[in-house]
Amino acid sequence: MSLSLGTRGSAALLRRALPGGGFSGKARGKFQTDSTAWGILALSACGGPTELLNQSRSLLMREQLEDGRLCVDSTHPDSFWPTALAILAWQDSEPYREAQQRAIRFLLDTTGFHFPRESDGPSAHDSQLKGWPWVGETHSWVEPTATAITALRATGHGHHDRVQEAVRMVLDRQLPHGGWNYGNTLVFGKELHPMPESTGAGLAGLAGLVGRDVVLPSLSYLQDKVTRLRTPISLGWSLLGLAAWDLSPPNAEALAERCLANQGRYGEYETSALSLLILGALAADKNNHVPFLSISAHHDRMSSE
Amino acid sequence: MGLPPDHRNTNGLTRRDLLRAAAAGLVIGTGLVFVPKRYLRLPQQAQTFVAKVNDYQLDIAGTLLRGMMELGVNREEVQGKRILLKPNLVETASESPHINTHPLVLRGAIEAFLRLGAATVMVAEGPGHRRDTLAVYEESGLADVLTEDRIKFHDINYITGFELPNAGRQSTMKTLTFPALFQEVDWIVSVAKMKTHHWTGATLSMKNLFGVMPGRYYGWPKNVLHKVGIQNSILDINATLKPHFAIVDGIIGMEGDGPIMGQPKQVGVLVMGRNLPAVDATCCRIMGIDPYKVSYLERADNWLGPISDRSIEQRGETIASVQTNFELIDTIPAQQGIRLT
Numbered sequence: 001m002s003l004s005l006g007t008r009g010s011a012a013l014l015r016r017a018l019p020g021g022g023f024s025g026k027a028r029g030k031f032q033t034d035s036t037a038w039g040i041l042a043l044s045a046c047g048g049p050t051e052l053l054n055q056s057r058s059l060l061m062r063e064q065l066e067d068g069r070l071c072v073d074s075t076h077p078d079s080f081w082p083t084a085l086a087i088l089a090w091q092d093s094e095p096y097r098e099a100q101q102r103a104i105r106f107l108l109d110t111t112g113f114h115f116p117r118e119s120d121g122p123s124a125h126d127s128q129l130k131g132w133p134w135v136g137e138t139h140s141w142v143e144p145t146a147t148a149i150t151a152l153r154a155t156g157h158g159h160h161d162r163v164q165e166a167v168r169m170v171l172d173r174q175l176p177h178g179g180w181n182y183g184n185t186l187v188f189g190k191e192l193h194p195m196p197e198s199t200g201a202g203l204a205g206l207a208g209l210v211g212r213d214v215v216l217p218s219l220s221y222l223q224d225k226v227t228r229l230r231t232p233i234s235l236g237w238s239l240l241g242l243a244a245w246d247l248s249p250p251n252a253e254a255l256a257e258r259c260l261a262n263q264g265r266y267g268e269y270e271t272s273a274l275s276l277l278i279l280g281a282l283a284a285d286k287n288n289h290v291p292f293l294s295i296s297a298h299h300d301r302m303s304s305e
Numbered sequence: 306m307g308l309p310p311d312h313r314n315t316n317g318l319t320r321r322d323l324l325r326a327a328a329a330g331l332v333i334g335t336g337l338v339f340v341p342k343r344y345l346r347l348p349q350q351a352q353t354f355v356a357k358v359n360d361y362q363l364d365i366a367g368t369l370l371r372g373m374m375e376l377g378v379n380r381e382e383v384q385g386k387r388i389l390l391k392p393n394l395v396e397t398a399s400e401s402p403h404i405n406t407h408p409l410v411l412r413g414a415i416e417a418f419l420r421l422g423a424a425t426v427m428v429a430e431g432p433g434h435r436r437d438t439l440a441v442y443e444e445s446g447l448a449d450v451l452t453e454d455r456i457k458f459h460d461i462n463y464i465t466g467f468e469l470p471n472a473g474r475q476s477t478m479k480t481l482t483f484p485a486l487f488q489e490v491d492w493i494v495s496v497a498k499m500k501t502h503h504w505t506g507a508t509l510s511m512k513n514l515f516g517v518m519p520g521r522y523y524g525w526p527k528n529v530l531h532k533v534g535i536q537n538s539i540l541d542i543n544a545t546l547k548p549h550f551a552i553v554d555g556i557i558g559m560e561g562d563g564p565i566m567g568q569p570k571q572v573g574v575l576v577m578g579r580n581l582p583a584v585d586a587t588c589c590r591i592m593g594i595d596p597y598k599v600s601y602l603e604r605a606d607n608w609l610g611p612i613s614d615r616s617i618e619q620r621g622e623t624i625a626s627v628q629t630n631f632e633l634i635d636t637i638p639a640q641q642g643i644r645l646t
Contacts, residue, residue, distance in 0.1 A: 025463060032465070034521070072521050075468065076482070078529075079522050113532060122503070122637075134524030138532050141525065143436060181396075182434050182525045188503055188637055190566045193398050197437045233437035265452055266439050270463050273439075 005257055009278040010046045013039055016271045021055025023271050033063050033070050035271035037085035041292050042275035045282050054093070060086050061099045068106030078136035081144045083107060087151035088292060104155055107132065107148050108162050112140050124186035129169035130162070140166075141183040142173055142198045146205030150292070158209060167209050170202050178217025194218075196225050200237030200280075204293060207244035219245060227255065232269050235259050236276025243283035244293050252284035346607035351580035352376055353587040354620040355627060358556050359573040365413025369552065370420060372577045375620045378550065384422035386491040389429055390414055393498040393513045393554075395564060396434045397444035403559050403569040405441070406498050408450040410554040410575070414496055415456055429486060431462035431516050433526045434565075438462055459486055462520035473544030475604070476537035478529075481545050482522045492549040493517075495581060499558035499574075499588055501567055501631050504535050506599040506639045507592065508564050509585040510551035511609075514542045536601040543581060543609055551584040552577045555591065560631035567632075574627050582610030583617045590614065590645060593630030598643035 016023045016039065022031040023039035040056050043049075064070050069080040087103045090096035112133030117126050131145030145166050152163050173183050179194025180202040186192065199222050206215060222238050226249050229235040235255060242248055249255065259277055263269055269277070283290040354372035358365060373379075392406035415426045428451060432441050438460040442448045451458050466482035487493065497513035505512055515527055515538070523529045530538035555574040561567035574591060578584040582605040586596035596602045596612045606612045614624075633640040 025465070030465070073465070076522050079524075081524075133528065134520075135522070135529050138524060138528035141528070143525070182436075184526075187566075188562055188634070190562055192565065193396060195396070195435055195437075197435070197440075229440070230443055231437050231439040234440045265448065266442070267458075270460070272463075 005253065005260065005281060006046050006278070008260065009274065009281070010043060010048055012269075012274055013043050013046075013048070013271065013278070014052075017052055017056075020059075021052060022059040023056065025270050025272075026268055031059065032271070033060065033072060034082040034085060036060055037070075037082055037089040038272040038275035040089040041085070042278040045279055045288070045290050045292065054095070057090055057093055057096050060089060061096060064099055064103065068102035068104075069110075070103065079134070080106075080110075080136060081132075081134045081147075084132070084144070084148040084151040088154060091154055091291060100155065104152065104157065107152065108157070108160060110136075113137050114140065122188050123184060125184065126169070126172045129165060129172055131166040131169040139183075140169055142170060142180045143182070143201045145170055146201040149205040149209070153205075153209065154291075163209075167206060170205060171210065171214060174202070174215070174218060178219075178221040180218065194221055196222060196229055196234040197237040199225075200234075200239070200241030203241030204237070204244045207293065212245065215245070219247065223247065223249070227251065229255065230259060230262055231266070232259055232273040232277035236273070236278075236280035239280030239284045240276070240290075240293065243280070243290070246286075248284035248286070252281065256281035256284070348613070348616055349580075349607050349611040350616050350618065351578060351583035351610055352618040352620055353576060353578035353580075353584050355587065355591070355622040355624065356575045356577075357573055357622050357627060358575050359571075361407050361409040361556055365410055365575070366416035366420070368575060369413050369417040369577065372575070372621060373417060373421070373550075376578060378421070378579070380422045382421075383418060383492075385424045386422075387489065388418045388423045388426045388492045388494060389487070389490040390418075390426065390494050390496050391513065391517055391548075392428060392430055392447070392496045393500075393508075393516065394430045394432050394438075394441045394445055394447065396432065397441055398565075401565070401569075402445075403498070403500075403557050403567075404565055405445045405447075406496050406554045407556065408445065408447040410552065410556070411447060411496060412450050412454060414494065414552055415454060418494075427457045427459060427490070429459035429461045429484070429517075431460065431484070431519055433515055433520070436462075436520070436525050459484075461486065461517060462525075464519055466519050466522055469545050471541050471545055473537075473541035475540040475544075476533035478533055478538075478541060481541060482519065483517060483546065484519055487517070487546075493546060494550045494552065495548050496552045497554065498564075499553050499555035499570075499572060499576070499592065500563035501560050501592070501594075501633065501640060502563045503634075503637050504639055505539070505601065506643050507585070507589055507594055509553055509588045510548075510581045511539050511543050511585050511601065511605070514546060514548065515539070517546065518542065536604065539601045540604060540609070543605070548581060550577070550579055551581045553584060553588050555588065558592070558631065560592075561634055562637065570629070570631055572627065572629055574622070580610040582606065582612050586612035586614075587617060587619070587624065590624045591628050593628060593645050594633075594643050595645040 131140030495510040502508040
């Protein structure tokens with residue numbers, strides 16, 4: 001990735017940084033947990049200012065509830081999907097180890113709503129396999145599960161029973177012709193459409209935990225799709241998912257540049273989307289180390305367990 | 306969020322209403338106490354307008370304007386108002402443009418409201434399937450249209466929300482969280498697609514409002530709403546949000562395994578009205594579906610609006626002149642036995 005794109009991406013993120021730390025969803029907005037976690041991940045990968053990063057990590061800690069979860073806001077305690085992102089944002093930062101451990105414990109102790117699969121039911125997936133939901137007491141879906149797997153793998157829990165079951169769940173939701181969507185495979189006998197952002201998240205989550213052969217159709221789908229993507233969430237997750245399997249399109253930098261420029265068409269990107277784009281662009285360049293993926297960390301820990 | 310839609314009570318009783326009243330009286334007279342509230346409701350009335358439009362290249366703005374004027378939506382009422390259009394953007398597939406509200410219907414609606422003197426018109430959507438709203442916005446063709454027309458698009462999946470008490474009380478949800486943006490608009494207009502649906506029978510202007518619930522609070526798909534009951538949630542959202550107007554794109558609809566995997570169905574109509582249950586009931590009749598067999602419509606009847614054909618004053622084309630049966634799939638429970646007979 002060129003310095004200019006990294007620099008411009010970082011500068012755009014810094015404009016969303018709030019006095020005293022934390023990030024808003026958009027410039028001049030208010031603090032948001034998910035934006036802050038994504039902002040930390042992207043800015044730390046770009047070598048952003050340590051003081052801001054630590055202030056932001058501290059603010060995430062302040063937002064953490066007693067049981068370890070982090071929610072989109074205090075009035076919606078069931079919307080705890082930012083918890084996995086916070087675990088990643090606190091990674092390798094000693095002052096936040098206790099907060100990170102509580103968040104990990106929360107994830108390991110939390111499932112969603114699951115029910116026995118009916119042989120003649122409308123949905124084909126195994127509804128008993130537990131991953132993680134976006135919101136408490138709802139079903140497990142692909143992206144929150146993949147993100148939780150990524151966070152738990154990065155923190156050395158890749159072999160935990162919950163992670164192993166979640167890996168089976170994500171594989172069970174892989175579409176027969178490759179790719180993932182939000183998490184339904186066949187409904188009333190028809191195979192649904194794959195989506196690049198879900199596929200990228202699924203691939204990033206499974207890297208290092210399953211063999212390449214089982215995700216080959218999804219890698220093929222995404223390699224075919226990625227050069228046509230113009231929007232940051234799809235492109236960011238796709239570049240991350242491919243990079244997790246040591247793949248990247250030859251024109252990744254140009255794709256990221258075009259996507260960044262598309263803010264003129266779509267308006268200013270939301271912080272999480274911009275962060276995903278920056279992380280994806282960084283990951284596509286093999287010279288960069290993107291802690292977010294943390295596959296090597298997982299391997300290191302696996303070998304020492 | 307403005308005033309509730311126009312459901313005026315009336316003294317005109319239909320045969321169905323009289324039967325209901327008689328049944329209620331019989332039950333009360335015999336000392337039995339439980340009568341579902343919906344059987345005791347006073348009948349309501351509404352108007353809908355049906356326009357023939359066989360092609361997206363025709364004068365959609367002019368057609369919508371004519372329909373709106375027929376329904377009493379005039380310059381005096383719209384002047385200076387901030388209008389939010391909520392299309393049906395779900396996901397995209399290159400071979401299936403009929404999944405989503407056609408962008409030229411949105412362009413027509415924008416022009417119609419601006420010609421009536423609206424201060425601003427914006428488009429907002431929070432797709433339930435895709436985390437990447439902008440991808441659906443781009444791939445559906447809407448981005449080209451709104452960029453050219455310089456109309457603002459809002460991704461409401463990520464907007465912070467504000468809570469309202471659940472006015473519908475059909476589900477266990479005590480409150481509903483809507484995008485804060487909705488506090489800054491005067492009219493919310495559901496610009497839906499005419500489709501069959503594999504969970505609800507049909508998806509029209511009322512079901513379209515699932516997309517106003519921000520994904521950051523309700524997830525992708527909006528599984529919170531599924532968990533408490535899709536039909537309950539449709540009623541709760543509509544009762545609480547009180548949308549002001551509906552336009553249904555039935556120029557090319559979707560039949561069979563909607564809302565995603567069904568086949569295109571050329572109908573050649575735009576249906577509109579102030580009252581969403583009435584608009585949806587009219588659409589159902591055009592599709593060859595009995596609105597009383599679509600659970601959320603039957604439950605909305607004479608509460609959120611009328612669905613009886615006797616209670617809906619039909620303007621524009623007659624239903625009979627545009628009616629065309631949509632394919633229903635007999636292995637899909639929500640589509641079983643709903644054919645209009």
